[in-house]
Amino acid sequence: MMAAPGLVLSNISKRFAGVSALKGVELTAAPGEAMALLGANGAGKSTLMNILGGVIQRDEGVALLDGHPLDLASPRAARAQGIAFVHQELTMLPTLTVAENIMIDHLPTVGGLIDFKALKRRTQDLLTRLGCRFDADTRVGDLGPGDQQMIEVARALSRESRVVIFDEPTSSLTEPEKQRLFGVIQGLKSEGVIVIYITHFLDEVFATCDRVTVMRDGMLVSTGPVSAHTVASLAHEMLGEGSLAGDIPTAVPPADEVILSVAKLTRARVLSDVSFEVRSGEIVGLWGLLGSGRTELLRALVGLDPIDSGSIRLKSSGHLVTVTPSQLSRSTAFVTEDRRGEGIFPGQSVEQNLSLPTLRQLLNRFGLVDRSRERSLADDLIGRLGIKTSGRGQDIATLSGGNQQKIVFGRWLGSQPTVFLLDEPTRGLDVGAKTEILRLAVEIANGGGGVLLVASEPEELMRVCHRYLLMDRGRIVGELGRGATRDDLVARVSNRAVDEVLQ
Amino acid sequence: MTSASSSEIWSVKRLRSLIGQIGFPIMLLLLFIFFSAATPGFLSIANLAALAHALAPVAIIASGLAMVVMAGNLDISVGSIAFLSVSIGWSLLGLGLPVPLVALVIVVSGGVLGAVNAFIVVVLRINSLITTLGTMIAFRGLALELSGTNSHTLPDGVRELGNQAIGPIFVDSIIALLVVVAIHVLHQRTAYGRQLAAVGNSALIASKIGLPVGRVIFVAFVISGCLAGLGGIFATLQVGALTAFLGRGLEFNAVAVIVVGGISLFGGAGNVLSGILLGAVTFEMIRNGLNHLDANPYAYRPISGLLIFMAMYADSFRSRGHRRK
Ligand SMILES: Nc1ncnc2c1ncn2[C@@H]1O[C@H](COP(=O)(O)OP(=O)(O)OP(=O)(O)O)[C@@H](O)[C@H]1O
Ligand SMILES: [Mg+2]
Numbered sequence: 001m002m003a004a005p006g007l008v009l010s011n012i013s014k015r016f017a018g019v020s021a022l023k024g025v026e027l028t029a030a031p032g033e034a035m036a037l038l039g040a041n042g043a044g045k046s047t048l049m050n051i052l053g054g055v056i057q058r059d060e061g062v063a064l065l066d067g068h069p070l071d072l073a074s075p076r077a078a079r080a081q082g083i084a085f086v087h088q089e090l091t092m093l094p095t096l097t098v099a100e101n102i103m104i105d106h107l108p109t110v111g112g113l114i115d116f117k118a119l120k121r122r123t124q125d126l127l128t129r130l131g132c133r134f135d136a137d138t139r140v141g142d143l144g145p146g147d148q149q150m151i152e153v154a155r156a157l158s159r160e161s162r163v164v165i166f167d168e169p170t171s172s173l174t175e176p177e178k179q180r181l182f183g184v185i186q187g188l189k190s191e192g193v194i195v196i197y198i199t200h201f202l203d204e205v206f207a208t209c210d211r212v213t214v215m216r217d218g219m220l221v222s223t224g225p226v227s228a229h230t231v232a233s234l235a236h237e238m239l240g241e242g243s244l245a246g247d248i249p250t251a252v253p254p255a256d257e258v259i260l261s262v263a264k265l266t267r268a269r270v271l272s273d274v275s276f277e278v279r280s281g282e283i284v285g286l287w288g289l290l291g292s293g294r295t296e297l298l299r300a301l302v303g304l305d306p307i308d309s310g311s312i313r314l315k316s317s318g319h320l321v322t323v324t325p326s327q328l329s330r331s332t333a334f335v336t337e338d339r340r341g342e343g344i345f346p347g348q349s350v351e352q353n354l355s356l357p358t359l360r361q362l363l364n365r366f367g368l369v370d371r372s373r374e375r376s377l378a379d380d381l382i383g384r385l386g387i388k389t390s391g392r393g394q395d396i397a398t399l400s401g402g403n404q405q406k407i408v409f410g411r412w413l414g415s416q417p418t419v420f421l422l423d424e425p426t427r428g429l430d431v432g433a434k435t436e437i438l439r440l441a442v443e444i445a446n447g448g449g450g451v452l453l454v455a456s457e458p459e460e461l462m463r464v465c466h467r468y469l470l471m472d473r474g475r476i477v478g479e480l481g482r483g484a485t486r487d488d489l490v491a492r493v494s495n496r497a498v499d500e501v502l503q
Numbered sequence: 504m505t506s507a508s509s510s511e512i513w514s515v516k517r518l519r520s521l522i523g524q525i526g527f528p529i530m531l532l533l534l535f536i537f538f539s540a541a542t543p544g545f546l547s548i549a550n551l552a553a554l555a556h557a558l559a560p561v562a563i564i565a566s567g568l569a570m571v572v573m574a575g576n577l578d579i580s581v582g583s584i585a586f587l588s589v590s591i592g593w594s595l596l597g598l599g600l601p602v603p604l605v606a607l608v609i610v611v612s613g614g615v616l617g618a619v620n621a622f623i624v625v626v627l628r629i630n631s632l633i634t635t636l637g638t639m640i641a642f643r644g645l646a647l648e649l650s651g652t653n654s655h656t657l658p659d660g661v662r663e664l665g666n667q668a669i670g671p672i673f674v675d676s677i678i679a680l681l682v683v684v685a686i687h688v689l690h691q692r693t694a695y696g697r698q699l700a701a702v703g704n705s706a707l708i709a710s711k712i713g714l715p716v717g718r719v720i721f722v723a724f725v726i727s728g729c730l731a732g733l734g735g736i737f738a739t740l741q742v743g744a745l746t747a748f749l750g751r752g753l754e755f756n757a758v759a760v761i762v763v764g765g766i767s768l769f770g771g772a773g774n775v776l777s778g779i780l781l782g783a784v785t786f787e788m789i790r791n792g793l794n795h796l797d798a799n800p801y802a803y804r805p806i807s808g809l810l811i812f813m814a815m816y817a818d819s820f821r822s823r824g825h826r827r828k
Contacts, residue, residue: 055711074713075710
């Protein structure tokens with residue numbers, strides 16, 4: 001009997017500490033085919049792919065490639081059988097170079113020593129293919145998340161593969177980087193490689209994939225050709241009946257009262273003369289390309305990076321008072337773009353991660369944390385944000401990526417600060433959760449708070465913002481009102497990028 | 504435009520880390536000039552050769568330990584491994600085995616003891632600090648059992664070996680240099696060495712991307728054990744006797760050398776060649792220089808304590824930097 005060529009995952013089940021993450025999932029893909037794997041946060045997508053990549057072991061089920069059983073006992077075994085994995089959470093080795101990171105499991109050697117010339121040549125080829133402009137000898141720790149994501153992709157492509165898994169590969173990529181990635185995927189398909197593509201950007205599915213498999217709560221919902229779907233039908237299948245979060249209420253016009261005023265904030269070579277104000281009830285979108293200084297601005301505001309000059313004033317009991325960044329950080333909510341590095345405390349429970357900024361309000365009369373109030377706070381937030389967890393005691397590190405992100409945002413809702421500094425707060429969230437976070441941002445504003453919001457997707461800003469600050473090379477280069485279109489935003493920064501190329 | 508502006512940002516960072524890296528060498532140089540100027544005996548070929556002689560055992564042991572540290576683990580049993588493996592060698596010497604064979608047995612025993620550590624850490628998954636704290640005590644106990652608490656003077660023929668020199672340079676200094684260079688090449692230029700650094704960055708990530716994490720750590724402990732044995736040989740030869748104090752405190756000296764040499768205790772970062780040489784020379788020079796100054800013999804301890812503290816502080820800064828992005 002001749003088995004059909006391609007990948008077959010059949011009846012895959014997995015339980016974690018008694019909780020089912022996968023319940024008899026099926027997934028098939030033919031050579032040269034790109035299969036989109038969709039599902040809400042915590043649906044089990046990464047778990048299924050971790051099984052295929054040998055990272056975790058299935059409890060039940062069959063995995064075949066071209067009719068032969070796959071040995072998925074370890075990542076090494078999976079890799080040896082041609083399964084390459086672009087992980088959702090980056091797997092970078094910061095003290096090693098780009099070249100070493102990419103080739104670490106098959107470094108070319110002569111006479112026992114690494115052949116650095118060959119290493120460099122081979123990585124440089126890959127980087128060129130991906131259109132990356134950094135050098136193969138750069139230390140990876142010196143690069144930003146977007147570049148690191150490209151290195152993650154380069155590593156997967158560095159060996160001949162039969163199956164390449166992309167688990168949310170575009171969450172930190174710029175538009176041109178995304179386009180190059182899609183080009184690479186087309187190339188893989190024409191070589192007969194099986195591509196499995198996980199994303200929460202549903203439009204990407206239509207740009208890159210042939211078929212789509214949707215999962216919900218660890219189960220298969222549907223599988224079929226992409227052409228049979230629309231963005232709306234996919235969202236519906238992912239989220240199920242009626243759970244498509246309603247529309248975002250319109251943010252009421254902001255008051256005149258300024259609650260945060262920043263003047264001439266400067267940090268050598270990173271930020272220059274940044275001045276702006278945020279009013280009570282206002283959502284200000286900070287728009288700029290990766291590396292424009294938007295993340296650096298937020299980091300400087302809360303004292304994570306030092307500033308050289310400038311002043312910050314914050315509304316406090318009716319007056320604007322000058323504060324230091326570290327004082328500001330104590331009375332604002334800050335959502336970092338680097339969730340894994342700075343946002344979560346792995347090894348701590350969901351509850352502990354949620355109650356962190358609120359601990360002072362949870363003290364009982366002995367000055368100890370009141371556990372029952374801590375618990376009810378955690379349960380309340382878990383419910384409000386729809387965090388998928390087996391219980392508030394679960395280690396946050398074992399939550400799905402999107403659910404970790406909900407906690408990074410949600411922990412601030414308990415302490416109710418007036419200013420929210422949000423750097424990519426919806427990264428990795430499914431369409432429903434994204435809407436929910438934006439809805440909460442509007443709620444915060446309507447309650448009199450001020451929000452400074454960074455997002456890579458102009459559409460996302462446009463759903464909630466009152467106005468936009470445009471950033472480029474560490475400066476605020478312009479401001480647009482509510483009516484601005486996507487093209488207005490994009491044009492303002494991309495013109496400059498074009499200038500740069502022409503120079 | 505992204506790459507242009509971000510490369511500027513990073514160059515500031517590089518400058519700062521450069522200062523962090525060359526700060527210690529500059530201090531070392533100043534100390535060297537100070538001792539040379541302040542004492543007549545310090546800057547002489549004989550004294551510098553004696554200095555290089557004295558630091559040889561700890562440099563050898565620290566090189567092996569550096570492998571373990573690079574992998575993000577710690578081995579504080581190296582002093583006891585030195586003692587126990589030399590004690591085993593001592594027993595065999597008593598049975599009349601030829602000296603070269605005894606030396607080989609000592610190094611191999613060190614490797615076997617290292618493998619015991621490795622087994623506990625890798626297979627039983629016990630934290631390496633706890634593991635080697637246990638074996639530090641256990642190995643020392645076994646060694647005392649084997650060689651007794653009295654000191655044993657080495658036979659004349661063997662003791663002479665400790666004074667072999669080529670020109671003014673002692674043989675053990677040369678061997679120490681060879682060992683440091685060999686470990687440096689192993690770390691920097693072999694696939695094993697790079698995987699070691701990868702494991703030191705994060706064992707979890709290393710295993711996720713398919714590296715043989717257990718094997719890499721295992722080998723590091725074995726190398727550390729072998730070099731502890733080798734360092735023990737030279738330490739014994741320098742004393743001219745096998746005493747119950749052999750290797751005592753050596754583990755801490757070796758850790759101190761590593762830390763001052765800029766090899767990160769967080770794992771994955773550092774340069775073996777410059778680090779070990781810098782660290783070993785620093786401590787020995789201070790000890791030697793203070794002797795020449797006729798300083799209070801206890802002055803050495805607080806000064807080296809301060810040095811270690813400063814080095815750790817610098818390390819935590821550097822590591823914070825690379826862990827952030
Ligand atoms: N090691 C673990 N221990 C306990 N539960 C786990 C573990 N790993 C995953 N889970 C649970 O399994 C479920 C599925 O998680 P998974 O990471 O596969 O989701 P996902 O579909 O990738 O979501 P996202 O879109 O947010 O990345 C989650 O509820 C998660 O809490
Ligand atoms: Mg996931």
